């Protein structure tokens with residue numbers, strides 16, 4: 001019985017995916033734990049084009065099979081993304097774990113996905129029939145569910161360069177300082193000119209899904225940083241009232257309190 005395929009090109013990989021029921025396998029750090037009985041794997045590690053970090057005029061492009069360790073060594077990967085992935089697990093997991101696997105696993109606690117949301121990231125999906133590029137918001141439906149078709153593979157994460165250059169805010173709160181899944185995490189990027197907010201993103205781990213409240217973000221544009229900081233409780237509340245926090249190892253009330261405090265800290269950090 002075949003228990004895996006090892007293509008060396010993306011074209012070969014998507015052709016296999018179009019005709020056989022296979023589970024894509026990158027670093028295996030999630031799949032090894034799941035240990036799916038009778039799985040037939042599509043091993044992605046020999047595909048060079050999935051292991052590149054490149055740039056074009058608009059985007060920093062991170063291949064789906066790029067490991068977190070590789071990305072931490074790259075000058076192209078933006079600081080917000082580096083800070084988020086530097087907090088994933090421990091070196092052994094970061095040496096194997098990949099961006100495609102973090103997205104494909106569809107966890108609501110995926111640290112690189114949080115940073116990708118804050119940076120208006122996009123996902124390039126490829127099948128034997130063609131490709132499409134969709135925002136992270138459209139790819140991540142909810143915990144355990146993504147918007148990937150059966151015949152598609154994640155090929156790249158695209159991060160808009162103008163967002164990568166912005167000042168940012170990032171905090172992860174776990175149960176310990178290493179090997180900790182986020183209980184709460186917060187990522188945002190912003191642009192301020194002459195004390196006035198021109199652009200702002202804010203996204204959290206703690207809701208059971210990844211979301212951007214873009215209509216609330218828009219209400220802060222044009223406000224002065226001084227005003228937002230001075231009225232941080234009220235501005236934080238605009239986001240909090242839209243959010244629904246989940247209960248897990250910690251209570252929903254704990255998550256709500258921590259996220260409220262992180263919003264206030266975020267506003268206070270803006271310059």
Ligand SMILES: Cc1cc2nc3c(=O)[nH]c(=O)nc-3n(C[C@H](O)[C@H](O)[C@H](O)COP(=O)(O)OP(=O)(O)OC[C@H]3O[C@@H](n4cnc5c(N)ncnc54)[C@H](O)[C@@H]3O)c2cc1C
Nearest residue numbers: 026027028029030031089097098100101102104110111154
């Ligand atoms: C001890 C431990 C600690 C961890 N700590 C953290 C943490 O702190 N933060 C965090 O975010 N994660 C954490 N994880 C989870 C895991 O390491 C990450 O989700 C990692 O990014 C998965 O990448 P991978 O390459 O190993 O994925 P894999 O296990 O190879 O795959 C994961 C899923 O993605 C799919 N997939 C992989 N590549 C593709 C592709 N190109 N196209 C389509 N689908 C694809 C697979 O089919 C599978 O469903 C931890 C895991 C362990 C075991």
